[in-house]
Amino acid sequence: MSDGNIILLGKGVTRTFGALRAVWNVDFEVIKGEILGIIGPNGAGKTTLLSMINGTLPLTSGSIRFKGKEISGLKPHRIAELGIARTFQIVKPFPGMTVLENVSIGALFGREKLKNVREAQEKTEYILEKVQLEDKRDVAVENLNVSERKRLELARALAMGPELLLLDEVMAGLNPTEIERIMELIVQVNNEGTTIMVIEHVMKAIMGISHRIMVLHHGEKIAEGSPREITNNEQVISAYLGERYVKKRQGVK
Amino acid sequence: MLLQAIVNGILYGAVYATIGIGFSLVWGVMNIINVAHGSFIMIGAYLSYTLFAVYHIDPFLSIPVVMLVLFLIAYAIQKYVLNLVVRGSVFITLTFTFGLQILIANICLLIWSADFHSVKLSYSSLSFQIGSVIIPYVRLGIFLVAILLTLLFYLFMRKTKIGIAINATALNLEGAKTVGIDVGNIYAITFGVSAALAGAAGALISPIMSINPFVGGNLVGKAFVVAILGGLGSTVGALVGGLVLGLVETVGTIFISSSYQELLGFVVLVLVLIFRPQGIMGKRFY
Amino acid sequence: MVVEMRRKAIVLIVLVLIFLVLPFLVSGFWVRLVTGIFMFAILASALNIIAGFTGYAAFGNMIFFGVGAYTTAVLMNKLKFPFFTSLILSGGVAVLLAIVLGLLLLRLKGHYFALATLGAAEAMHQIVNNLTDLTGGGQGMSLPQMRGSPFVLNLFFYFLMFFFLVLITFLVWRLSKNRLGYAFKAIRANEEAASVMGINTTYYKIYAWSLSGLFTGFTGAIYAYWFTYIDPPTVFDVMMVVKMFVIILIGGAGTVFGPIIGAFILESISELVWAKFINLHLGILGTIIMLVVIFMPNGIIDLVTKKRSFKGIIKYLRENKL
Numbered sequence: 047m048s049d050g051n052i053i054l055l056g057k058g059v060t061r062t063f064g065a066l067r068a069v070w071n072v073d074f075e076v077i078k079g080e081i082l083g084i085i086g087p088n089g090a091g092k093t094t095l096l097s098m099i100n101g102t103l104p105l106t107s108g109s110i111r112f113k114g115k116e117i118s119g120l121k122p123h124r125i126a127e128l129g130i131a132r133t134f135q136i137v138k139p140f141p142g143m144t145v146l147e148n149v150s151i152g153a154l155f156g157r158e159k160l161k162n163v164r165e166a167q168e169k170t171e172y173i174l175e176k177v178q179l180e181d182k183r184d185v186a187v188e189n190l191n192v193s194e195r196k197r198l199e200l201a202r203a204l205a206m207g208p209e210l211l212l213l214d215e216v217m218a219g220l221n222p223t224e225i226e227r228i229m230e231l232i233v234q235v236n237n238e239g240t241t242i243m244v245i246e247h248v249m250k251a252i253m254g255i256s257h258r259i260m261v262l263h264h265g266e267k268i269a270e271g272s273p274r275e276i277t278n279n280e281q282v283i284s285a286y287l288g289e290r291y292v293k294k295r296q297g298v299k
Numbered sequence: 300m301l302l303q304a305i306v307n308g309i310l311y312g313a314v315y316a317t318i319g320i321g322f323s324l325v326w327g328v329m330n331i332i333n334v335a336h337g338s339f340i341m342i343g344a345y346l347s348y349t350l351f352a353v354y355h356i357d358p359f360l361s362i363p364v365v366m367l368v369l370f371l372i373a374y375a376i377q378k379y380v381l382n383l384v385v386r387g388s389v390f391i392t393l394t395f396t397f398g399l400q401i402l403i404a405n406i407c408l409l410i411w412s413a414d415f416h417s418v419k420l421s422y423s424s425l426s427f428q429i430g431s432v433i434i435p436y437v438r439l440g441i442f443l444v445a446i447l448l449t450l451l452f453y454l455f456m457r458k459t460k461i462g463i464a465i466n467a468t469a470l471n472l473e474g475a476k477t478v479g480i481d482v483g484n485i486y487a488i489t490f491g492v493s494a495a496l497a498g499a500a501g502a503l504i505s506p507i508m509s510i511n512p513f514v515g516g517n518l519v520g521k522a523f524v525v526a527i528l529g530g531l532g533s534t535v536g537a538l539v540g541g542l543v544l545g546l547v548e549t550v551g552t553i554f555i556s557s558s559y560q561e562l563l564g565f566v567v568l569v570l571v572l573i574f575r576p577q578g579i580m581g582k583r584f585y
Numbered sequence: 586m587v588v589e590m591r592r593k594a595i596v597l598i599v600l601v602l603i604f605l606v607l608p609f610l611v612s613g614f615w616v617r618l619v620t621g622i623f624m625f626a627i628l629a630s631a632l633n634i635i636a637g638f639t640g641y642a643a644f645g646n647m648i649f650f651g652v653g654a655y656t657t658a659v660l661m662n663k664l665k666f667p668f669f670t671s672l673i674l675s676g677g678v679a680v681l682l683a684i685v686l687g688l689l690l691l692r693l694k695g696h697y698f699a700l701a702t703l704g705a706a707e708a709m710h711q712i713v714n715n716l717t718d719l720t721g722g723g724q725g726m727s728l729p730q731m732r733g734s735p736f737v738l739n740l741f742f743y744f745l746m747f748f749f750l751v752l753i754t755f756l757v758w759r760l761s762k763n764r765l766g767y768a769f770k771a772i773r774a775n776e777e778a779a780s781v782m783g784i785n786t787t788y789y790k791i792y793a794w795s796l797s798g799l800f801t802g803f804t805g806a807i808y809a810y811w812f813t814y815i816d817p818p819t820v821f822d823v824m825m826v827v828k829m830f831v832i833i834l835i836g837g838a839g840t841v842f843g844p845i846i847g848a849f850i851l852e853s854i855s856e857l858v859w860a861k862f863i864n865l866h867l868g869i870l871g872t873i874i875m876l877v878v879i880f881m882p883n884g885i886i887d888l889v890t891k892k893r894s895f896k897g898i899i900k901y902l903r904e905n906k907l
Contacts, residue, residue: 100781126783140774151771154764155783163764206782332696383879389696390642390830390838391878397827398874405868516823520707523700562711568704573689576697 053078053210053241054099058108061094061265068094070265071108076210081232081242083256083273085249087286090262092245093135096212099243100132101125112210129157131208133199135215135245139187146170146183149201156206170205177201177231193224200228204235211235213244217251229255253277261285303432304549310438312545313445313538317500318518319525320452320537321493327531328469328489329385334396337519338403339369339494343501344510345411351418351505358418358502359440365502366495373494378487385486400515407512415509423506441503448499453534455492465489469532520561524568530578539579601751608743616739620811622852623746624804628825629832629844630753631800636830637838638760639793640773641691644826645702648686648709649679649798651820653805655713658726658815663719668731672806679802680795687791703823710821725816728809742811749807750845753800758841769793770839831874837884846885 054076061069069091076082084092097103099110101122110118117125131152140148146167153166153173160166174180177197182190190198196216203211213232217225229251236242236255246252252259253273261269261276263285269276276282322336346365350356376399384395426435456462468475468485476482508514521544529540544564551563571578608616628650636642656675660666666674690701713720720726731738760766768789771779780786809815832851836843851873858869 102777102781121785122780123783123785126781132781134778138775138778140771140778142774143770147767147770151767151779151784152782154767155771157783159783161764163762163767166764202782326696330696332700380875380879384882387878387882388642389699390636390834391882393642393644393696393699394827394830394834395875395878397824398831398871398878400871401824401867402871402875405865405871408867409864523704527700556715558715559711562708562715565704565708565711569690569701569708572693572697572701572704576693 051078052076053113054243055111056099056108057110059095059098059105059110060107061091061098061103062106067265069098069262072262072265072267074260074267074270076241076243077258078241079236079239080257081236081244081255083252083259084243084245084262085247085252085259085276085282086262086268089264091265092262093214094265095262096132096214096243096245099125100130100212123155126156126206127159129207129209130212131156131203131206131210132212133203133214133216135218137195137199139190139195139198139202141188142186144184144186145174145179145190145198145201148187148198149173149205152202152205153207156208158207166205170201173201173204176204176234178227192219193221196220196224196228197231200231208240211240211242213242213246215245215247217246217248225251300553301550302430304553305546306432306434308546308549309542310434310442310545311549312542313442313449314500314503314541315521315525315544316538316541317445317448317496317503319522319529319541320449320534321496321500322519322522323526323529323531323533323537324496325490325493326526328465329486331381331385331392332389332396332523333490333493334393334519335400335403335515336493336497336522337515337517338400338407339373339497340501340504340518341407341510341512341515342372342403343369343498344505344508345407345416345501346498347502347505348416348418348510349411352416357420358505359444362444362499362502365498369498370491370495374487374491377490378483381490382483382486400519404512404515411512413512415511417507417509418505420506437506441507444503445500448496449534449538452492452496456534461485461488521564524564526578527568527571527576528578530580533578533580536578536580543579604747608740613735613739616743618852618856620739620743620746622848623743623750624808625828625832625852626845626848627746627750627753627800627804629829629836629848630750630757631797631804632826632829633833633838633840633844634757634760634769635793635797637833637840637843638766638769638773639790640776641790641794642695642699642830643702643794643797644699644823644830645704645706646797646801646829647821647823647825648702648706649682649801650805650808650825651706651709651713651817652682653679653802654809654815654820655720655726655805656802657806657809658728659719661728661810662726668810671810672803675806676799676803679798679805683795683798684791687794688787691787691790691794706821706823710817713821714817720817723817725814725819727814730813731810742807745807746804749800749803754841754845756796761841765789765792773839827874831877834877835881835885840884843884850885 052075056072056074059069059072072095084095086092094103098105098118101117101120101124105118108118109116112128112130117128140151149170150163150166153160153169154163160169171180171183174183177200179194179197179201182194187198200216217228220228225248232242232244233255244252244256256273259271259273259276260267261282268281268285269279318340322333325331325333343365346368347358347361350361350364351358384391420437423437426433456466464480464485465488468480468482472482524544525537525540528543529536544567547563547567548560552560555563607619632643632646653675656678657671660671660674661668686705690698690705693701714722716722731741733741760769768784771784772786772789776786805820828851832844832847835850836845836847854873855870859866862869
């Protein structure tokens with residue numbers, strides 16, 4: 047695997063809030079074209095890491111290179127222009143605007159920066175079909191249900207035409223059918239060439255779609271590998287279920 | 300001369316603090332910038348003047364009455380009118396209070412005419428001297444009462460049940476409702492207290508300022524600066540803010556011509572907003 | 586949809602034609618009255634760009650009016666520049682000011698921004714007041730009078746204001762549909778999300794305020810030449826901006842024609858009240874302001890189309906109040 051295949055490279059990425067170590071000295075790499083899953087107990091620093099990648103939060107120290115270019119310290123809109131898009135755990139739709147308008151903004155100001163509203167809306171229609179929201183195109187976003195809002199959030203990010211897509215718990219609050227739907231969508235998007243980093247708590251889903259998994263705990267990376275390797279990793283199990291459980295398992299073995 | 304300016308600054312500063320505390324309270328608790336606060340000060344001054352002119356009551360003595368009247372007026376306004384728009388954006392609430400301000404100005408105009416009035420006390424010109432510094436008794440009295448009011452307010456907010464309820468409502472509206480606090484009532488009381496303090500400030504300044512229905516704007520400008528300087532949600536902050544403003548004005552005019560005095564206040568306001576919007580004391584709650 | 590648009594276009598054309606012939610049909614008083622309404626409509630539209638569209642309530646927007654007025658006054662009075670040159674330069678100065686102020690203040694949000702702009706406007710007021718040699722200070726400044734009969738003068742200012750009104754309305758109409766407008770609206774809707782989606786919020790906020798300042802400055806310049814005399818309290822009067830906000834509220838924030846409708850309604854009522862109840866004029870205006878805020882926060886068109894009865898309004902308020 048040559049370096050040209052690494053689309054995102056993080057070295058010593060650290061974010062502290064006073065004495066709190068939200069993310070501590072994390073090295074990571076994301077291979078172009080893969081789906082990298084990020085898991086870890088609550089408060090592990092997953093969202094913080096994502097926020098540092100897309101520029102919402104500055105790094106306390108360390109570096110992040112996207113396609114070889116240093117992006118830590120750049121403003122979020124600059125990073126968006128370079129080709130990174132993200133969804134938020136707590137969705138942030140544009141109130142007072144329709145679904146179509148919301149998603150069009152991604153097309154207008156994302157990596158492709160379409161100049162023409164009509165062009166943007168055409169591209170948007172295509173994306174709305176993908177996420178199955180095309181019949182809601184003229185609905186005000188306040189009137190969408192949870193599943194629709196999550197898909198809207200995803201659609202907005204997709205409309206930006208990103209090379210790297212960051213998904214933050216996009217499945218939270220969805221029922222099993224909806225989760226299946228989104229999983230298929232994510233895989234489809236990935237097949238079309240977009241590299242994806244996913245934070246998820248729904249284990250079955252994330253294990254099912256990720257090529258590789260990275261595990262964070264108390265802000266540090268404690269494991270990395272294929273989904274299979276991770277499920278058997280003792281440190282990971284300990285982090286989620288506690289040391290006593292691990293000891294118990296060892297006892298049973 | 301510098302010393303005199305400093306003393307003057309402190310004396311004026313306490314009044315500014317009284318003007319600012321109520322304004323800061325309403326902003327901190329209900330997120331309303333009450334432009335009509337200046338009008339409340341003005342009503343206080345007018346009431347004090349009327350009581351003095353007609354019944355010969357000294358302004359210092361009429362303070363409790365003035366405070367009560369203003370509390371009742373403001374309570375009613377908040378309860379029946381302002382509560383309807385209190386959750387609106389700054390667009391809405393600020394525009395509303397501007398409307399209220401000019402309505403009050405018009406009412407004062409009708410009752411008291413556009414002439415300038417002031418309270419001329421028999422002891423206005425008496426003063427004492429410490430070293431080279433001259434302190435008029437009136438000013439000293441104003442200073443002491445202002446400090447007293449600030450202290451009473453501080454105790455009210457910390458030690459009384461209502462004060463604590465106000466704090467709770469300000470910090471967490473939904474939480475306050477959940478524990479059974481009647482927030483509409485609390486807001487009304489808050490507005491009332493704010494106006495009462497404004498009225499007291501008005502009574503305090505009636506001996507030293509010419510009153511006219513349009514001074515409200517100028518006064519609320521001072522309140523803005525004090526509130527921002529001191530930081531919302533802090534009694535001590537308002538006091539500090541008031542003193543700082545007073546000092547900036549009096550000491551500043553030694554170095555810059557007095558016609559720039561107004562300008563100083565606004566420059567300070569804008570600079571603080573840019574560089575330290577949380578004010579000197581930072582965000583805290585009473 | 587197309588039929589509706591066709592109907593709207595016809596109404597618009599008819600209105601424009603009416604306005605074009607109006608000054609030839611009515612007395613000077615009415616011509617000046619309508620010119621004044623045009624002026625407020627432009628000011629409200631300009632404010633609408635930064636406040637209604639972009640969500641930054643610039644309560645100090647009169648700073649551009651005053652600066653525009655004084656730039657023209659100084660250029661024409663002291664440097665003997667012709668009017669149109671002064672007009673353009675006034676616009677330029679206003680834009681420069683918007684950029685500088687924007688860089689300093691647009692990082693603030695909500696109340697803090699509103700307050701900061703008020704403070705800046707008052708500070709400018711005081712500065713102009715104190716630069717007596719240049720601006721005449723508190724005494725004010727007079728401008729050279731335009732030559733011509735009263736009739737011609739009325740026409741000149743009427744059509745000049747009308748021209749700028751049409752211009753800004755066209756601009757705002759474009760904004761409601763084009764990419765630039767989307768940026769403004771996104772910033773208002775959710776600034777953080779806008780930034781993450783690639784919108785350079787600092788740039789666009791300053792752009793919005795510059796557009797707003799430009800037209801406000803132009804209007805101030807025209808006002809100065811029209812009235813031939815200006816003084817600081819008049820051109821830096823915060824009540825002007827309050828009226829602009831009320832106009833926007835009446836007409837509907839973030840709409841294209843709202844400010845125009847609002848200007849006509851407010852100024853007509855204002856004139857009526859001034860004519861009949863001069864003593865109560867402020868009080869009535871204040872009461873109207875409060876009533877508009879309570880009952881029409883979304884504009885009069887919203888009020889009319891939703892057919893809210895009085896009872897309905899009270900019920901709506903009760904549910905939404907606390």
